[in-house]
Every structure is written in C-alpha cells, then in structure tokens.
Amino acid sequence: MSKQGLNRRQALSGAAAAGIGVPLLAACGSDTGEAVDTKPKAESGQLLASTDDVGVGSCVVFPKEQVVLAQPAEGTFTCFSAVCTHQGCLVSTSSSGEIPCTCHGSYFSLEDGSVLKGPATKALSKVEIEVDGDRITVV
Ligand code: FES
Secondary structure (H helix, E strand, O other): HHHHHHHEEEEHHHHOOOOOOOHHHHHHOOOOOOOOOOHHHHOOEEEEEHHOOOOOOEEEEOOOOOOEEEEEEEEEEEEEEOOOOOOOOEEOOOOOOOOEEOOOOOOEEEEOEEEEEEOOOOOOEOEEEEEEEEEEEEO
C-alpha cells in the first residue's frame, strides 16, 4: 500500500473515529442568508481515492479537499463539493444511499448532488473526476 493510500485510509478511519457523522460546526456559515462559497479545495490531477474507498450506495467525505465521493451504482462514481449549499457545513460520510448534511438535515443525491430534502435548495456542485483502474483522480 502506498504511503498516500495509507494516509487516506488513516484519515477515513480517523474521521469515523472522530464522529465525522456529526456536524462540523466550525465549517458552518452564518444565518445571514449570504451566499455560501462551495468551491472545493481539491486540485486538478490530484489522486483522490481508490475505488475500494467508497462502497456502493455510499459516500465518503474528504475534509481537506472539501469533496464528497460517491458510488451510486456498482462501478459508477460521482464527486461533488462537500460544502453544503444551505449554510456551508461539510456534508457527512454515509452508507445510507444519500449524502446527508447533519447541520440542519438536508439530503443530497448520490447520482447528481441534487437536493432530496431541504432546507438546502441548491444542488451540491459537481467535481469532475476520472476513474482509471482503481484510481480516482480529480480532473
Ligand atoms: Fe444547513 Fe447543511 S448547512 S443543512
């Protein structure tokens, strides 16, 4: 296993141990209704994950890159900004078939990032990825 893969797995397991399923309150915006900057921090060409890192019907948040990677169907991978369009919390890792934001209870589609349940009204912005073998890279 590469050092990078090990670090990613450590980060994922660390995130789970730290209860990343709970709101990242520090990342939340205000109640002023101002536009939320949802631009992810992932860079073009950056190796993001292995296809083994996200299960079918699941999503995994990469907090540093502020992206959420999903596998809505076997072999189909999607990626979005992990910054919730409601007030800017990071969405959460989940295996529930949806992308949850636990700050205020919004849910987004694994397929296209669209809003399944508010209060968010705008879809998560799409992040282009390339899958080459088991490597998932930001385009
Ligand atoms: Fe309010 Fe996500 S920040 S639902």
